[in-house]
Amino acid sequence: MWTLVLNCGSSSVKVALLNPDSGAPALSGLAERLGADGAGLRLDVGGERHTLPLAGGGYPEVFAALLAELDARGLRGDVHAVGHRVVHGGEAFSAPAVITPTVLDAIRACSALAPLHNPANIAGIEAAQAAFPGLPQVAVFDTAFHQSMPEVAYRYAVPDAWYRQHGVRRYGFHGTSHAYVAQEAARMLGRPLAELNLVTAHLGNGCSVCAVQGGRSVDTSMGLTPLEGLVMGTRSGDVDPGLHDFIARQAGLTLDGVTAALNRESGLLGLSGLDSDMRELEAAATRGHAGARLALDVFVYRLAKAVAGMAVALGHVDGLVFTGGIGENAVTVRAATLARLGVLGAGVDDAANARAVRGTPGVISVPGRLSTVVVNTNEELMIARETARTLARP
Template sequence: MWTLVLNCGSSSVKVALLNPDSGAVALTALAERLGQGGAALRLDVGGEPRAVALAGGSYPEAFAALLRELDALGLRSDVSAVGHRVVHGGETFSAPALITDVVLDAIRACSALAPLHNPANIAGIEAARTAFPDAAQVAVFDTAFHQTMPEVAYRYAVPDAWYRQHGVRRYGFHGTSHAYVAQEAARMLDRPLAELNLVTAHLGNGCSVCAVQGGRSVDTSMGLTPLEGLVMGTRSGDVDPGLHDFIARQAGLNLDQVTAALNRESGLLGVSQLSNDLRELEAAAGRGHAGARLALDVFVYRLAKAVAGMAVALGHVDGLVFTGGIGENAVAVRAATLARLGILGAGVDDSANARAVRGVSGTISAPGRLTTLVVNTNEELMIARETARTLGA
């Protein structure tokens, strides 16, 4: 039997049809530009890509096209469950949940915490319940893994009423990825996860680090929203909270405009004034582009600083894990980060580091230094596994 994994965004749906036990993938798909012109469903079945135009560009139309493809492959009746990535579960959800009307209402109640994400997740859930009425539907939350953080790690030093009445606290994100790569790291090291203290670094257009103690998140860099923490592709990461008022007065911006700039015009893009794509920045820095060089240096410095900070939560660090599009491929970024982490005993094996790209996992640390791994994340497989585990329970 197969599990269909759905990751629904505001204008896209990522799809994977997997066997949660073997990890076999029967189909992957991406419906993009939903609600816009030129919407299409792009599929890959057995390494053969093709596209299906979506004239109306709606979620129901995308799911109808997906159903036709599954029917053509003879797989529709084999879909026993649908696993949904849901960005924010607030304090309500500390584990995946079988989706009922009550659960769906609770996800809606968390929408104020993730107004750009949860409504899209909900639209996908509603479309999937219509498209697959006989399949069990499970929500897997980005925030759930971090619900094991102690209060000292998740509370902000703000008026207590803000937390009690409005849920203002640190939640963390990328939980599915952090959980998956921690498990994979333990397998690669042939050590029980329960005995390991790991720092996992998920680095892509969005970036976060996590302190994983015995398989449980005890601290992470993202907070109330995915804007807190590391420098990212277009997100600022940590800034002085007084910045909002200052730049609003100086530049004549309103709160929405400041928030939008910190989310969409900052990070690598803002510093470099060139691109949010790290590959482009590395090429430009090699040609002498000062903004690109500065953006890379700021990214690495803030990353190393955050990794070292996670050691406070762990007491000692047994291993560091790089993952995500940047973490799995940016050889120079990994080397530069480890060069700044001498305080943790880090050191890089240049040959091993150079080999760990394009899907190659492995150890990249020099002998006798802090064990450092590159692990390819697989959030879709983790969601499928969590879906199966939830239904089994």
């Protein structure tokens, strides 16, 4: 029996058909450029890749093409459930939930907290319900894993009414990834997850770190929105809240304009003036590009500070985990970050670090120092497993 996993964005849909037990995929794919010319669904099936054009380029067309592919391969009847990534569940959800009209209304109510993400997630859910009537569907929330944070970690020092009336607090994101890689790290280290204090670093275009104590999130770097915390591809991470008013007045920007710039024109792109892709910046820094060098240095410095800060939530750190596109592949970023973490007893094995790229996980620390591992995240598999567990509950 297969679980169909969907990650619906405003202009893309990631799909995967997985066995929740073995993790074996029957197919995976990505629909891109939705709502624009050239929309298509790229599918990987049995080691072969092919692309299907999407006339109209919307969610209904994505699911029509997907259904046709499942029918052609005799897989449609074996799909027993659909699992959806939903970015924001607010305080309403501390675990995955079977999607009912009430649950869908609660997801809609969180849209103000994630206006770029939740509406797209909802549209995908509704399209999947139309495509797979009668199949159970489960929402797996990015924020749910972090609902175990204590109040001291999630409250902002703002008027209490902002929290009570408007939900202004720290929620955290990337929860599915942090939960998955913590489990995998414990397995790689040969220790029970319940006994470990880990800092997990999910580093991609979006970046966050999380303090995981006994398998539970006790703090994380992202907050009310995915803008808080680390330097990211195009997102600024932490800035002085007074920046908004200052730059709006100085540059003649609206509040929306400032927020858009912090989300789309900042981070590695803003610092380098060149690119948001870590691979391009590493190459440019090697060629002597000053902006690329600065972007890398700031990224590493802020990352190391955040990792060290998570030690406050944990008391002591047993291990550090790198994951995500940057975390799994950027050898120099990992080495430079660990070089700044002597305070935690970090030490990198250069040869092991160099081997841990392109899907090859492993331990990269020097024996006797802070255990540091590279883990390949697999959010789709985690969503499939959470979907299966949710449906197995009474």
